[in-house]
Amino acid sequence: MxxxxxxxxxxxxxxxxxxxxxxxxxxxxxxxxxxxxxxxxxxxxxxxxxxxxxxxxxxxxxxxxxxxxxxxxxxxxxxxxxxxxxxxxxxxxxxxxxxxxxxxxxxxxxxxxxxxxxxxxxxxxxxxxxxxxxxxxxxxxxxxxxxxxxxxxxxxxxEIWRPQLVRQIEMVLLAVALTCIGLTFELRPLLKVKEEVMDRDPMQLEPLRVERMHTELRPIVEAINQCIARLGLQVAAQRRFIADAAHQLRTPLTLLETQLQFARQHREMEPTLSEALAAMQRSNRSMVGLTNKLLLLAQAEAADYTQLARQKVDLAAIAQDVIEDLAMFAQKHDINLGAELAESAWMIGHQGLLSALVHNVTENAIRYTQAGGHVTVAVARDETRVTLTVTDDGPGIPAEARSRVFEPFYRASADTEGTGLGLAIAKEIVQAHRGEIALTHREQPMRGVIFTATFGAL
Ligand SMILES: Nc1ncnc2c1ncn2[C@@H]1O[C@H](COP(=O)(O)OP(=O)(O)OP(=O)(O)O)[C@@H](O)[C@H]1O
Ligand SMILES: [Mg+2]
Structure with a gap:
């Protein structure tokens, strides 16, 4: 059947x-x-x-x-x-x-x-x-x-029999119709559960609501909820593991950095040894960079809007600080770093994470734009939204790479150094703040990339 x-x-x-x-x-x-x-x-x-x-x-x-x-x-x-x-x-x-x-x-x-x-x-x-x-x-x-x-x-x-038969057939048809209508109505909660499960973000791990659910459906929903809870524990454990591992790695790496610096200061060293030490220091630095980024990614993934909700931050001020931090870096790359910042742009958020967001996107724009290029960081606000826009006039991102740049460890340019985590972190941070991130590619009047992140204003 x-x-x-x-x-x-x-x-x-x-x-x-x-x-x-x-x-x-x-x-x-x-x-x-x-x-x-x-x-x-x-x-x-x-x-x-x-x-x-x-x-x-x-x-x-x-x-x-x-x-x-x-x-x-x-x-x-x-x-x-x-x-x-x-x-x-x-x-x-x-x-x-x-x-x-x-x-x-x-x-x-x-x-x-x-x-x-x-x-x-x-x-x-x-x-x-x-x-x-x-x-x-x-x-x-x-x-x-x-x-x-x-x-x-x-x-x-x-005359005696027919009306009785007709009445009974009518009753049966009525019962069938009512059952169909009733079932359609009564099955709605089930479809709602389906939609609620389907529409979820992969990392949305809150339990499904059981109130107003049929008694018969409750065990199923409760079973799903238990599964979600176990998944939540698993995800939390994984995040903790990454954070712990990154944390653990950071200390010996920092120590190693100091030791390498100390060793290189001894000038009487053989030149080959000095070269080897310099190489070790470079790889050590990139490991420090990677661990810091992993830590940041874990932190961004674990960030919860309901917890963030208690903090008010000014995105314009955050952007100002980041621009000042990156001024030297921009100068080194011969990039004209400009700012168009609103007087203030208050929103709900995490100071450290938002600072990392502006930093990652601006650093990308500086790093991937050719010498002599322009990078502009803008923060604007209107009635409802706060918008961060980072514009450059660099080479842009190849079409086939555009949809993938937000994936962790994905890099479109192999010739420069980097971990491929910068934009993945940026995306996580924006999502943790219930905002939207977008990448626009420019061809006219000049080439380049525009990154936009939009948040709800306070
Ligand atoms: N403004 C930009 N212009 C051109 N290419 C860009 C720009 N921003 C990002 N990209 C490309 O997107 C890729 C992914 O960027 P992402 O910031 O995630 O990683 P990364 O910069 O390579 O490494 P990391 O930021 O972790 O040091 C980069 O490798 C680069 O090729
Ligand atoms: Mg980057």
Missing amino acids: TNSLRIRLLWWLLVPLAIYVFVTGKAAYDNARHTADLVQENTLLASARMIAGEVEWSDGRLLVDIPPAALEVFASPQGDQVFYNVSVDDGRLLAGAPDFPTRKTSAAHDSPVFYDAAIHGKPIRAVGMVRQMYDNGAIRSVLVSIGKTQASRDAMLR
């Missing part, structure tokens, strides 16, 4: 209902037939009695005068045909059709006999009754038989 809950439930409802309708329909039909037969037989008998009452002796002969009323009782819109036969036991026909299929009743008691027969190829219901006639010691039995076609009886049967 199909797997649709709707169809299965309908089957459970329809099969017993069909059996019920069949059984009660059959009983109703039997009852209706019984009633119709009874009515028809009563009329037949009344008519036969009337005719029998008219049989009389006249000059030693039996005669009958058929009273019109005896046949009028059968008048019906269906136009039934009536046949009769009045005959004496010596074979003489007093009235009616000679070929009427009479049936002899026992002469002993003149109880009427009802039977089915056919005349002129038409089926009829008939009654036969005997009347004993006495005259001067002579006894004759007169058999009065009368029969009629079944049209009016069938019509009566239909």
Whole structure:
């Protein structure tokens, strides 16, 4: 059978209902037939009695005068045909059709006999009754038989039975319709759960709401929630591990940096050794950079808006600080670093994380733009939004790389140093602040990239 809950439930409802309708329909039909037969037989008998009452002796002969009323009782819109036969036991026909299929009743008691027969190829219901006639010691039995076609009886049967059947079928259809509508309504919470699960961000690990949920659905939702909770623990453990590992790495690396610096200060060293130490120091620095970025990424991923919500920060001031920090770096790269900052741009957020965001994006713009290029950091605010825009006139990002630059460890340019984590961190930070980050590519009037991050203003 199909797997649709709707169809299965309908089957459970329809099969017993069909059996019920069949059984009660059959009983109703039997009852209706019984009633119709009874009515028809009563009329037949009344008519036969009337005719029998008219049989009389006249000059030693039996005669009958058929009273019109005896046949009028059968008048019906269906136009039934009536046949009769009045005959004496010596074979003489007093009235009616000679070929009427009479049936002899026992002469002993003149109880009427009802039977089915056919005349002129038409089926009829008939009654036969005997009347004993006495005259001067002579006894004759007169058999009065009368029969009629079944049209009016069938019509009566239909009239009694059909409405009942129609009503029952209507009930079944109503039940099916109500069940379908009811199921559609009642299945809505299930679809809502589905939508809620589907629409989730991969890292949205809050439990699903169980209130206003059907009792039957609760165990499922609770099971999903338990699964989400376990997933949450797992994710938290993983983040903790990255943060711990980065933390642990940082100390020996910092120590190593100091030792290397100290060793290189001893000038009497052999030049090759000094070169080796310098190389070690470079790789050590890049390891320090990587660990710091991993730590920042873990921190950004773990940041929770509801916790951030208690802090107010001025993004314009943060951008100002970052620009000052990067001024030397820009100078070294011969980049014209400009700022277009609103007087203030208050929003909810984490000072350290937002500073890292502006830093990463601005550093990229400086690093990937050719010497002599321009980088502008702008912070604007309107009624509802605070917008950070970092624009450069560098070479831009190749089309095939644009959709991937936010992935961790993805780098579009292999010739420069970097971890590929900068934009992944930026994206996490923006998401933690419930903002939106976008990358726009410029071709005209000059090439370059525009990064935009938008947040809700205070
Ligand atoms: N303003 C830009 N102009 C051109 N290319 C860019 C720009 N910003 C980023 N990219 C490209 O996107 C890639 C990913 O940037 P991302 O900041 O994530 O990593 P990275 O700069 O390579 O390393 P990291 O920032 O961790 O030191 C870069 O390798 C670079 O090729
Ligand atoms: Mg970068």
